[in-house]
């Protein structure tokens with residue numbers, strides 16, 4: 001039981017040229033792992049996540065989640081977008097229920113439990129326009145979680161939030177991950193975030209997007225950003241970035 | 256010391272009370288302009304500068320209004336006018352809404368239907384009136400069809416636009432959450448286009464009311480429009496004014512009704528209300 005990623009090639013066709021975005025990505029995420037994906041902007045992180053979600057099916061390769069080939073979007077692959085994308089005409093609890101019926105006692109119970117987990121008690125009846133960005137993102141996470149996904153895919157979910165809110169939500173996410181034991185895949189461009197959250201870190205390089213290195217973090221939760229072992233991992237990740245920089249200069253593909 | 260504190264407290268409250276006193280409530284502001292106009296009008300008419308058949312004084316119009324109300328004449332005309340407008344509106348707006356939904360949903364039906372609609376839409380209402388009279392005579396059918404024709408387009412266009420402008424990003428969410436086709440309709444497409452549809456309804460009601468006047472002035476033996484034409488023949492200008500005022504009031508009331516409906520149904524929308 002795990003997520004198997006085998007992408008031979010993913011490219012976008014421009015009018016005259018072919019833009020290879022992902023090239024030969026081979027990755028296995030064990031059940032219950034928390035993989036963070038980090039890499040420079042434009043290296044294909046979002047594209048990779050969309051492929052895993054089934055939102056993009058035009059590529060060479062295969063995604064296998066717990067023995068099932070991903071062919072289209074499904075609730076088994078929960079997806080959190082960078083913007084919360086709530087339905088503005090639904091209240092917080094209605095957004096979490098979305099297409100489910102809140103009058104159904106089983107759904108009601110699940111929604112109430114989920115509101116507790118993402119710490120939104122008291123805001124059930126608020127509309128998205130009445131709550132903050134951080135709260136909206138928590139609603140979006142609750143909306144995905146209530147459907148019991150096998151894997152939760154998050155595309156820079158906290159990128160638009162301020163530092164305090166971001167740290168708070170990182171803790172909420174770890175809390176949820178430990179309680180629900182779901183496999184998580186989170187894309188970020190923040191090195192600290194990738195180390196703070198991940199059991200493993202996939203470092204991508206750009207042009208074309210390839211797996212530079214897979215780093216196993218191996219620290220226990222909760223982690224401290226100032227801990228020497230945290231800093232040691234940080235150095236390791238930074239070294240990899242330096243390598244990709246010099247390599248792309250060598251290839252003459254730098255900016 | 257104590258007195259000081261009290262004074263501070265007072266001076267803190269004072270400006271707010273002052274502000275409230277000075278600012279009249281919003282609904283009152285709307286009455287300022289009409290009140291001034293009526294006062295000037297009464298002055299001009301009362302001094303006898305112009306003849307009563309040209310410009311009857313507001314007082315005379317009010318008197319006429321009261322006598323028409325007491326005799327019940329007004330209600331008979333109003334009832335038939337509203338009935339006509341309502342029938343025409345329901346017919347036209349019903350078809351407009353349905354067609355707007357169909358064309359909005361399916362690209363294929365858009366190709367077949369929309370170009371024709373766009374051509375028909377540019378035809379002024381008044382231009383088809385003679386044709387309708389030719390076909391259906393002066394009786395109820397031609398009036399109702401004329402009103403239906405006018406109220407069809409606003410709701411058709413706005414429903415269509417409303418559906419087409421639903422955020423594609425939310426469609427992605429619906430796909431990720433595996434919405435059924437029905438839920439896509441009720442939880443996404445319909446609420447997203449509701450404000451457009453309500454705007455269409457408002458415009459359609461306005462158009463229905465407008466063409467009701469046209470239809471009744473063309474020729475009829477009942478209705479507020481008939482009352483106006485009849486009074487004109489006998490130079491009862493004050494009665495003409497009463498008819499015009501009734502058209503205005505009912506038009507405004509229906510518009511307000513839809514606005515209230517809008518506020519209720521779109522309370523999630525936190526839109527800008529304008530600066531004081």
Ligand SMILES: Nc1ncnc2c1ncn2[C@@H]1O[C@H](COP(=O)(O)OP(=O)(O)O)[C@@H](O)[C@H]1O
Pocket residue numbers: 012021040041042043044045046047048
């Ligand atoms: N729909 C698209 N059409 C064409 N090119 C695209 C499209 N989406 C992404 N790309 C290209 O693919 C590359 C990777 O994009 P993306 O996955 O969004 O990167 P990241 O999320 O790592 O910043 C970029 O160079 C971008 O220009």
Ligand SMILES: [Mg+2]
Pocket residue numbers: 045046047156
């Ligand atoms: Mg991205």
